[in-house]
Amino acid sequence: MKWIRASLSALPLLATGGVAAFDVLQRKHALLWNFPVIGHFRYLLESIGPELRQYIVTSNDEERPFSRDQRRWVYASSKMENNYFGFGTDNDLEHTAGYPIIKQRTFSSVVPPSGIHAGEEVWLPSAKVLGAARGRAKAFRPNSVVNVSAMSYGSLSAQAVEAINRGVAICDAVQNTGEGGLSRHHRQGGDLVFQIGTAYFGCRDEQGRFDLARLKELVAGAPVRAIEIKLSQGAKPGLGGVLPGVKVTPAIAEARGVPVGQTCISPSRHAEFSDVDSMLDWVELLASETGLPVGIKSAVGADRFWENLVHEMATSGRGVDFITVDGGEGGTGAAPLTFSDSVSLPFRVGFARVYSRFARAGLTDRVTFVGSGKLGLPDNAMVAFALGCDMVNVAREAMLSVGCIQSQRCHTDRCPTGVATQDPWLTRGLDPTLKSVRLANYVRTLRRDLVKVSEACGVYHPGLVTADDIELLDGTRSGRSIREVYGYEPGWGVPSDADREALHALLSRTAPEGGGAPASPARV
Numbered sequence: 001m002k003w004i005r006a007s008l009s010a011l012p013l014l015a016t017g018g019v020a021a022f023d024v025l026q027r028k029h030a031l032l033w034n035f036p037v038i039g040h041f042r043y044l045l046e047s048i049g050p051e052l053r054q055y056i057v058t059s060n061d062e063e064r065p066f067s068r069d070q071r072r073w074v075y076a077s078s079k080m081e082n083n084y085f086g087f088g089t090d091n092d093l094e095h096t097a098g099y100p101i102i103k104q105r106t107f108s109s110v111v112p113p114s115g116i117h118a119g120e121e122v123w124l125p126s127a128k129v130l131g132a133a134r135g136r137a138k139a140f141r142p143n144s145v146v147n148v149s150a151m152s153y154g155s156l157s158a159q160a161v162e163a164i165n166r167g168v169a170i171c172d173a174v175q176n177t178g179e180g181g182l183s184r185h186h187r188q189g190g191d192l193v194f195q196i197g198t199a200y201f202g203c204r205d206e207q208g209r210f211d212l213a214r215l216k217e218l219v220a221g222a223p224v225r226a227i228e229i230k231l232s233q234g235a236k237p238g239l240g241g242v243l244p245g246v247k248v249t250p251a252i253a254e255a256r257g258v259p260v261g262q263t264c265i266s267p268s269r270h271a272e273f274s275d276v277d278s279m280l281d282w283v284e285l286l287a288s289e290t291g292l293p294v295g296i297k298s299a300v301g302a303d304r305f306w307e308n309l310v311h312e313m314a315t316s317g318r319g320v321d322f323i324t325v326d327g328g329e330g331g332t333g334a335a336p337l338t339f340s341d342s343v344s345l346p347f348r349v350g351f352a353r354v355y356s357r358f359a360r361a362g363l364t365d366r367v368t369f370v371g372s373g374k375l376g377l378p379d380n381a382m383v384a385f386a387l388g389c390d391m392v393n394v395a396r397e398a399m400l401s402v403g404c405i406q407s408q409r410c411h412t413d414r415c416p417t418g419v420a421t422q423d424p425w426l427t428r429g430l431d432p433t434l435k436s437v438r439l440a441n442y443v444r445t446l447r448r449d450l451v452k453v454s455e456a457c458g459v460y461h462p463g464l465v466t467a468d469d470i471e472l473l474d475g476t477r478s479g480r481s482i483r484e485v486y487g488y489e490p491g492w493g494v495p496s497d498a499d500r501e502a503l504h505a506l507l508s509r510t511a512p513e514g515g516g517a518p519a520s521p522a523r524v
């Protein structure tokens with residue numbers, strides 16, 4: 001009897017031991033690997049979350065930066081699970097100013113397919129050839145309108161960088177290195193955009209000065225398709241950064257070209273140029289020396305910079321090949337709260353201002369416009385395309401797809417899922433091979449949804465959705481088209497006739513057509 005009682009009381013211990021053993025042996029969930037047994041509580045809470053929240057906590061759409069619904073959509077998409085939602089929207093359409101509504105067409109020759117996974121393999125290239133307008137030797141048409149935004153090795157773990165790089169190789173997208181240099185983890189088969197920040201990591205000499213020879217050697221030795229000069233990012237515009245010495249591991253030091261263990265500073269301004277004129281000289285130098293398209297990334301603040309850029313591009317024969325406009329709502333590894341909250345315009349307002357300047361000067365066909373700032377969700381991305389974006393970059397949504405749970409501890413080096421930390425104990429649970437597939441699934445699903453929604457609007461590519469096709473609601477009182485709200489003129493926000501024709505010729509429709517039921521005898 002005694003031994004029965006003893007074995008019964010040992011049962012919970014045994015069960016816990018079993019669960020712990022399972023957790024450390026599995027590779028699917030970094031969280032469980034890092035936090036055996038207790039990690040299950042997070043999944044339990046997530047699964048009973050709707051019931052709990054309905055009575056006591058927050059709604060599906062309250063949390064920020066990404067609501068529970070948005071995160072659920074990314075998670076389900078990255079796992080190729082059912083990412084549909086039941087019962088109807090729980091968004092507060094009636095009271096959310098600026099809520100976007102995409103206007104479907106009743107009759108159209110373009111019909112979206114209905115299956116959940118239909119069209120995932122669809123090819124969705126950019127409508128513009130990057131660098132063609134300025135005749136760059138290595139101009140190319142990006143194969144994907146969705147690409148991974150700049151996130152440096154240092155803010156992300158080696159495993160996360162590898163997962164993303166392998167993932168973009170699977171789904172034919174491009175990974176931006178971020179300003180932390182080009183590491184061996186970026187060399188897993190995926191194409192790259194090499195970002196140059198103010199510290200010139202990866203292309204600097206021993207004194208920290210920009211080194212053109214090193215840049216040429218670096219981009220020639222890796223699948224770099226373009227160079228992005230970082231002027232600023234939405235979450236901390238106008239401000240440099242610091243990577244503490246403890247985080248400067250040998251691998252990070254190697255990628256950045258800095259001494260191991262020494263704190264490295266990214267200054268707040270570039271040393272190679274000090275105004276638009278000298279910046280464009282530098283852009284032309286980099287482009288002619290490497291043959292690559294060269295662009296800038298910037299958040300939108302004071303108008304003067306954009307005014308000067310448009311003026312110089314219209315009059316001097318020099319210019320950037322692409323502009324990445326990052327919204328103030330964008331993410332970061334770490335930033336002061338005021339900068340994240342209040343410096344630089346949010347994406348829609350900022351992008352519309354920049355695009356309008358270029359449109360008024362007749363320059364939009366000479367530049368590829370890239371947007372970022374929570375654009376990794378189909379509705380936000382559609383607004384970006386309607387405003388004139390040719391491509392969107394995704395950062396935090398890509399992190400979510402490789403396991404991030406939005407615990408917002410990226411700045412502490414204690415990321416529980418191993419995505420944004422250099423702690424070997426925490427990163428070992430993140431399996432780059434498994435997560436690369438998740439990243440690819442997510443990107444493919446986003447592209448598929450962009451095509452589906454475009455087709456609902458009667459066109460086959462999101463770049464062809466116009467500023468008249470989306471309205472922003474003013475509660476239940478009225479809705480105004482994006483064209484009206486942002487003062488767009490007819491023809492703005494879509495590619496030129498020549499680009500549209502080229503796109504049309506290229507897109508042999510790979511997506512399954514939706515069509516309708518067979519016609520009744522009276523109709524045939």
Ligand SMILES: Cc1cc2nc3c(=O)[nH]c(=O)nc-3n(C[C@H](O)[C@H](O)[C@H](O)COP(=O)(O)O)c2cc1C
Pocket residue numbers: 149150151152155156177178179180195230232233234297326327329330331332333372373374375376393394395396397410420
């Ligand atoms: C962890 C992390 C690291 C980042 N590192 C960089 C960087 O090195 N260079 C840069 O230009 N932007 C960087 N960003 C900003 C993103 O590239 C992107 O512009 C911004 O997060 C908006 O996109 P999202 O809303 O899809 O996250 C970083 C963002 C995050 C979350």
Ligand code: SF4
Pocket residue numbers: 399403404405406407408409410411414415416417418419420
């Ligand atoms: S710290 Fe939290 S928010 Fe940052 S990457 Fe890790 S899980 Fe995501």
